[in-house]
Amino acid sequence: MSGRVRSQMKSLLRRHIWQWLTDTADQLGGCSLQVKLIVAYIGVILIPVVVFSLYTFHQLYENTMHDITVQNQYVLDTELAQIHSNMEIMERTAQLAISDRNVLHYLTEEREISSDELVQFNLNVFPNLQHLLYSNPNIENIRLYTNNPQAHEIWPMIFNESRLPKTSWLTTAQHQQGRIWWDIYKGPKSLLQGQAGQENEAVQYMALLREIQASGGRHAGLVETNMRLELFSPRVFGTPPRDYAWQMFILNAEDSIPNGGKLVSSADIATASIQPDPIPIPLSHVHHLLQSRVQGQGGAFDFTYGNKPYLGLYRYIEGLDAYLLNIVALDGPLSDLRHKRNAMLLIICILILLMSVISYTLHALILKQLHTLRESMKRVQQEGDFQLTIPVYGGGEVAELALYFRSLLSRINVLIAEAVQKQAAAQEAELQGLKHQIDSHFLYNTLENLKMMAEMERQYPLSDALTSLGSMMRYNLQWSRPCVALRDEIRHIQHYVAIMNIRHDNQIGLDIRLSSMFMELEMLKMSLQPIVENAIKHGWSTLRRPFLITIEAYSKQDIVELRIQDNGVGISEERKNAIMAGLMHSDMDSYEPGMHGGIGLYNVHRRLSMQYGVGYGIKLDSIPGQSTTVTLVLPRRHITRGEDYDDQAVDCG
Structure with missing residues (x-):
C-alpha cells in the first residue's frame, strides 16, 4: 500500500512539474526575443552550475560523513580494545x-585452623594474593568471600560472605555454577572501614564475580575482582575533554541490565563533576535507538533528534552481553558545510545576476538593427509601403537579413510593375481573342457553305476533306484547355491523315491499335500532330511504297508508353543521337533545329517535361531503311470529360 502511495505521489509531482514547465513556456512565448535570450542564457548557465554544485556538495557531504565515521570508529574500536583488555x-x-x-x-576446609597453619598461610600463601593485586595497577580489589565459619578474615582480601550487600544480583551470582558474572555497583573502598562505621568514600566499580565451589559442587563462596569504572572504560566513565562532540554509552543487550535496569553512561556514574553533555538526548531515547537500530556485532546509523543530526556507531562487547554505543553530534561539521554551500550558491546567484544584466545590455545593442528591421516590416504590412528604404549598417546575420529584405522589397516592386504590364497585355490579348473568335466563326460558316456546294455537285471526296479541315480548325482554334483525352488527339490525327491522303492519293495508312482503356488517357493537346507530320515529311517523302503509321500503347505500373511507329526510311545512329541530345537541351533560345532536328519534337518533349516533370517526354528509336519509333512517356492519368463542344475536350483537372 505504501509503495502504491509513493508511486501516486511521484506521478502527481511529475504532472505538476510538467504543467509548470508548460505554463512557463507559454508565458515566454509572448515575450520579446531579448527576454527569451536572457532566460535561455540564465537556464544554460544556472542549471549546469546548480547541478554541479549540488553534486559537488553531495560528494563533500559524503566525504565528510566518511571521515567522521572513520575517525569515530577508530575511537570506538580503541575503547572496545581497552574494555576487552581490562576484562x-x-x-x-x-x-x-x-x-x-x-x-x-x-x-x-570445615575444621578449625591451627595457629601454626594460619601463620604459614599468612607467610607463604597470602603474599601471592597480594602480588596479584599489586602487579595489576588497574585492579582495585581482589576479594575472596567464603561462607566457611572456620576460615578467618584476612584484610584486605579474604572476607566472610555475610559482608556482601543483600542485592538482587547477589543471589544470581551465587548460583552461576562457576560462570563469570559482571556487575556495576557502588561501594566503599574498604569493607572493614565500612563495617566499623567509619566514613568511607563510595566508589563505582566494574566487578567480576565468580562462585567458589567446594568438593561435590557445593557453594563455598565468591571471588570478586573489581576495577574503577573510569579505568575500566575511560571514554564512557571518565572525564571527557572540553571540546568533545560525542558521548559513549555501555548499554545492556537486553531490556534489563546488571544495574537494576538502569542505563549506564558517563553522565550517570562519572565520579567527578563534568561539564554538561554535548548530546542532549535522554537515556530512554538512547535505549530506544539500541532496540530499533542496532543489528549484528557492529555498525553505524544516522538519525535526528530535536531537528539536529547525529551519527551512532556501536560494537558488541562479548562477555558483558552489552553494546558500546558512541553518539556523535553532526551539527557542528555539517553546519560549517551548509554555510559553505549557502555562501557558494549566493555567490553563484550574484554572478549570474550580474552577467544577466551585462548580457541584457549587450543583447539590446546587438538586436538594435533587428528591432529596426521589425519596425520596417510592420510598416510595410500596415501601410503597404514597398518603397521603404531599410538602413543596413555593420555586419553579421541581422545586417544580412536586412539586406535580403531590402532586396525583397525591390523585387516586389519589379514584380508589381510586371504584373501591371501583364494585366494590360492580357486585356489586349482578350480583345484580340474576341476578334479571332469572330474571324473563326466566319471561316466555319464559309467552310460549311463550300461543303454544301460540294455535296450538291456530288463532289463527295471534296466534301469529306472540307469536313476534316473544319474539324481540325475547330480543334486548333478553340484552345481553352491544355489537356485533352487521347481519343480527341487520335480523332485530330485521323482528320490530318485524311487531308494528307487527298494530296498523296491515299498512300498514307493509319493503324490505331489502342484499347478503350487508353482512349480516356490524359494528353497534352497537339502532342501527336508534330510527330505524325515529321514522320510523313522526313520518313516517307522519298519512298515509292505505301506509308503506314502505327499507334500503340503499353502500360507499366503508373507509366504509359505511347508509341508512334512508321515504316519509313529511318534515321542513322549519329543523327538519332544528335536529335536526342537536342531534346535534352534546356535553352530554347539557343536551340538550333537545323543542327539537331525539327523544332516540333523539341516543343512536344519540353511541354511534356514541364507538365509532368523530369522523366517524362520523348524517346527515339530507329532502324535505318526500315522504321522509326517515337515513344511518348506519360503518367497514367484518366481525364474527366464533360460536354463536347465541337470536338473540344474539357480540362483534365
Whole structure:
C-alpha cells in the first residue's frame, strides 16, 4: 500500500512539474526575443552550475560523513580494545586467585585452623594474593568471600560472605555454577572501614564475580575482582575533554541490565563533576535507538533528534552481553558545510545576476538593427509601403537579413510593375481573342457553305476533306484547355491523315491499335500532330511504297508508353543521337533545329517535361531503311470529360 502511495505521489509531482514547465513556456512565448535570450542564457548557465554544485556538495557531504565515521570508529574500536583488555586482566586475576590449591583449601576446609597453619598461610600463601593485586595497577580489589565459619578474615582480601550487600544480583551470582558474572555497583573502598562505621568514600566499580565451589559442587563462596569504572572504560566513565562532540554509552543487550535496569553512561556514574553533555538526548531515547537500530556485532546509523543530526556507531562487547554505543553530534561539521554551500550558491546567484544584466545590455545593442528591421516590416504590412528604404549598417546575420529584405522589397516592386504590364497585355490579348473568335466563326460558316456546294455537285471526296479541315480548325482554334483525352488527339490525327491522303492519293495508312482503356488517357493537346507530320515529311517523302503509321500503347505500373511507329526510311545512329541530345537541351533560345532536328519534337518533349516533370517526354528509336519509333512517356492519368463542344475536350483537372 505504501509503495502504491509513493508511486501516486511521484506521478502527481511529475504532472505538476510538467504543467509548470508548460505554463512557463507559454508565458515566454509572448515575450520579446531579448527576454527569451536572457532566460535561455540564465537556464544554460544556472542549471549546469546548480547541478554541479549540488553534486559537488553531495560528494563533500559524503566525504565528510566518511571521515567522521572513520575517525569515530577508530575511537570506538580503541575503547572496545581497552574494555576487552581490562576484562581479560580481571578474568585472569580471578582465575589465578582461586586456582591456588592452598587458597581453595583455606576457604573450604570445615575444621578449625591451627595457629601454626594460619601463620604459614599468612607467610607463604597470602603474599601471592597480594602480588596479584599489586602487579595489576588497574585492579582495585581482589576479594575472596567464603561462607566457611572456620576460615578467618584476612584484610584486605579474604572476607566472610555475610559482608556482601543483600542485592538482587547477589543471589544470581551465587548460583552461576562457576560462570563469570559482571556487575556495576557502588561501594566503599574498604569493607572493614565500612563495617566499623567509619566514613568511607563510595566508589563505582566494574566487578567480576565468580562462585567458589567446594568438593561435590557445593557453594563455598565468591571471588570478586573489581576495577574503577573510569579505568575500566575511560571514554564512557571518565572525564571527557572540553571540546568533545560525542558521548559513549555501555548499554545492556537486553531490556534489563546488571544495574537494576538502569542505563549506564558517563553522565550517570562519572565520579567527578563534568561539564554538561554535548548530546542532549535522554537515556530512554538512547535505549530506544539500541532496540530499533542496532543489528549484528557492529555498525553505524544516522538519525535526528530535536531537528539536529547525529551519527551512532556501536560494537558488541562479548562477555558483558552489552553494546558500546558512541553518539556523535553532526551539527557542528555539517553546519560549517551548509554555510559553505549557502555562501557558494549566493555567490553563484550574484554572478549570474550580474552577467544577466551585462548580457541584457549587450543583447539590446546587438538586436538594435533587428528591432529596426521589425519596425520596417510592420510598416510595410500596415501601410503597404514597398518603397521603404531599410538602413543596413555593420555586419553579421541581422545586417544580412536586412539586406535580403531590402532586396525583397525591390523585387516586389519589379514584380508589381510586371504584373501591371501583364494585366494590360492580357486585356489586349482578350480583345484580340474576341476578334479571332469572330474571324473563326466566319471561316466555319464559309467552310460549311463550300461543303454544301460540294455535296450538291456530288463532289463527295471534296466534301469529306472540307469536313476534316473544319474539324481540325475547330480543334486548333478553340484552345481553352491544355489537356485533352487521347481519343480527341487520335480523332485530330485521323482528320490530318485524311487531308494528307487527298494530296498523296491515299498512300498514307493509319493503324490505331489502342484499347478503350487508353482512349480516356490524359494528353497534352497537339502532342501527336508534330510527330505524325515529321514522320510523313522526313520518313516517307522519298519512298515509292505505301506509308503506314502505327499507334500503340503499353502500360507499366503508373507509366504509359505511347508509341508512334512508321515504316519509313529511318534515321542513322549519329543523327538519332544528335536529335536526342537536342531534346535534352534546356535553352530554347539557343536551340538550333537545323543542327539537331525539327523544332516540333523539341516543343512536344519540353511541354511534356514541364507538365509532368523530369522523366517524362520523348524517346527515339530507329532502324535505318526500315522504321522509326517515337515513344511518348506519360503518367497514367484518366481525364474527366464533360460536354463536347465541337470536338473540344474539357480540362483534365
